[in-house]
Amino acid sequence: MKTLDSIPTNKIERASKLVSTGVKIGGNYLKYYGKKIVQGTEDRSKLNEENAKDIYDGLKELKGSALKVAQMLSMEKNLLPKAYVEQFSLSQFSVPPLSGALVRKTIKKYLGASPEELFDHFAYDSENAASIGQVHRAEKNGKKLAVKIQYPGVADSISSDLALVKPIALKMFNLKGKDTDKYFKEVEQKLFEETDYIQELKNSQRISEAAQALPNLYFPKYFTEWTTSKILTMDWMEGIHLSEYVKQSEINQVERNRLGQTLWDFYMFQMHGLREVQADPHPGNFLVSKEGGLIAIDFGCIKELPEDFYVPYFELSKIENIENPKQFNRLLAQLEILLESDTQEEKEFFTKLFQKMMRLFTQPFHFKKFDFSNAEFWDAITSLSKEFADDSQLRKMNGNRGSKHFIYVNRTFFGLYHLLHDLKATIDTETYKQYL
Numbered sequence: 001m002k003t004l005d006s007i008p009t010n011k012i013e014r015a016s017k018l019v020s021t022g023v024k025i026g027g028n029y030l031k032y033y034g035k036k037i038v039q040g041t042e043d044r045s046k047l048n049e050e051n052a053k054d055i056y057d058g059l060k061e062l063k064g065s066a067l068k069v070a071q072m073l074s075m076e077k078n079l080l081p082k083a084y085v086e087q088f089s090l091s092q093f094s095v096p097p098l099s100g101a102l103v104r105k106t107i108k109k110y111l112g113a114s115p116e117e118l119f120d121h122f123a124y125d126s127e128n129a130a131s132i133g134q135v136h137r138a139e140k141n142g143k144k145l146a147v148k149i150q151y152p153g154v155a156d157s158i159s160s161d162l163a164l165v166k167p168i169a170l171k172m173f174n175l176k177g178k179d180t181d182k183y184f185k186e187v188e189q190k191l192f193e194e195t196d197y198i199q200e201l202k203n204s205q206r207i208s209e210a211a212q213a214l215p216n217l218y219f220p221k222y223f224t225e226w227t228t229s230k231i232l233t234m235d236w237m238e239g240i241h242l243s244e245y246v247k248q249s250e251i252n253q254v255e256r257n258r259l260g261q262t263l264w265d266f267y268m269f270q271m272h273g274l275r276e277v278q279a280d281p282h283p284g285n286f287l288v289s290k291e292g293g294l295i296a297i298d299f300g301c302i303k304e305l306p307e308d309f310y311v312p313y314f315e316l317s318k319i320e321n322i323e324n325p326k327q328f329n330r331l332l333a334q335l336e337i338l339l340e341s342d343t344q345e346e347k348e349f350f351t352k353l354f355q356k357m358m359r360l361f362t363q364p365f366h367f368k369k370f371d372f373s374n375a376e377f378w379d380a381i382t383s384l385s386k387e388f389a390d391d392s393q394l395r396k397m398n399g400n401r402g403s404k405h406f407i408y409v410n411r412t413f414f415g416l417y418h419l420l421h422d423l424k425a426t427i428d429t430e431t432y433k434q435y436l
Contacts, residue, residue, distance in 0.1 A: 278412075
C-alpha cells in the first residue's frame with residue numbers, strides 16, 4: 001500500500017482536497033445521466049460505487065476528523081447504499097499509512113528519541129492504519145508492544161473540518177435554527193478527546209480495572225513511559241479483528257453466542273454500572289483471541305451519561321412507557337424531542353414517529369433472550385429507515401430536536417446492534433446485572 005510523507009493540515013489545503021473530490025463526483029453524475037439518456041435505464045449502483053470510491057480516496061489522504069466521519073457513517077448500514085458502507089468500512093483499520101521517515105520523525109518529536117533508541121525492535125511498516133492513528137509492532141526486554149502513533153496535524157484540523165462538513169450535515173439532517181451548534185460542539189469535543197492519548201490511557205486503565213469481573217473479556221496493559229498526547233504504547237494483543245472473525249465459516253453458534261454475550265454484557269455494564277461507555281463500537285476496536293476471547297483495544301471515545309439524560313433515556317425503552325401516551329410524552333419532553341415551541345401538529349407528528357421508532361429499536365430490551373440474526377427485525381429497521389427517508393412531511397419539519405447526548409449514545413447502540421448482527425448471536429439480555 002502507498003505510504004504518505006505528509007498530510008494536508010491547514011484549512012485551505014484540506015478544503016482544496018474536498019473540492020477536487022467534488023469535481024470527480026460531478027463527473028460521475030454526468031456519466032450517469034448521459035448513460036441514462038442513451039440507454040433509458042436508471043441503475044444507480046455503478047454511480048454509488050464510483051462516488052463512494054472517490055469520496056473515500058479523498059478522505060483517506062486527509063485522515064483525521066474527515067476520515068472519522070466516514071468511519072462513523074460506515075456503521076449506518078441501513079441509511080447508506082451498500083457501496084458507501086463497503087468503502088467507508090475500510091477507514092476502520094485499513095488506510096494508507098505514514099512513511100517510515102515520518103513515523104521516525106513523529107516518535108522522536110514526542111518521545112524525545114528515535115525508535116531504535118527507545119525499543120529493542122521497532123517495525124516501521126504499520127500493522128493497522130485508521131482515521132486518527134496507526135499501530136506499529138515493537139519489542140522491549142522481550143515484551144511485545146503495540147505503539148499507536150497519531151497522524152500529524154489531526155487535532156489542529158478538527159474545527160476546520162467540521163466547519164466544512166456543517167453545511168452538508170445541516171441539509172442532510174434538516175437542522176435549522178441557532179441551537180444546532182450544540183450538536184457540532186458535542187462532536188467536536190469528542191474528536192478533540194480522541195486526539196489526546198494521555199486521556200485515552202486513563203480511560204483504558206479506569207474501564208479495564210472496573211470490568212475485571214466480566215468473563216471472556218481482555219484488555220492490554222498500558223505503558224506510561226512511552227505514552228504522550230500523540231503516542232500511546234500498550235501490550236501487543238494476539239488476535240484478529242472482529243470483522244475478519246465473523247467471516248469465518250467454521251465458527252459454530254456456541255462461539256458466536258459466547259462472544260456476543262461478552263459484547264452485550266460489557267456495554268450494558270458500562271452503561272448502567274459506570275454511566276460512561278466506549279462510544280465507538282466498530283469492528284476495528286475489537287480483537288478476538290485464538291481461544292475466542294474478546295479483546296478491547298481502543299478507549300479514545302468515551303461518552304458520559306449524566307443522570308438527567310440516563311434516567312429518561314432508559315425509561316423510554318420500557319414497553320409500558322412507550323404505550324402510555326402521557327408518560328411517553330413526558331419523557332420525550334425531558335429528552336428535548338418535544339419542544340415547548342412545537343405546534344400541535346408537530347407534537348402529534350413527532351410523538352407518533354418516535355413511538356414507532358421506539359417500539360422497534362428497543363425490542364432487544366423487551367425479551368430475556370434476543371436473536372440478533374432475526375431477519376424480521378433487520379428488515380423492519382431497513383423498511384423504517386426507508387420510510388423516514390421518503391417522508392416528505394418529515395423533510396419539512398425542523399430536525400433540530402433531541403438532547404446532544406443522543407448522538408453518541410445512539411451511535412453506541414446502533415454500533416453494538418450491528419456487531420451482534422454480524423456475529424449472528426443470540427444473547428441473554430439480563431446477565432449483565434450480576435456484575436453491577
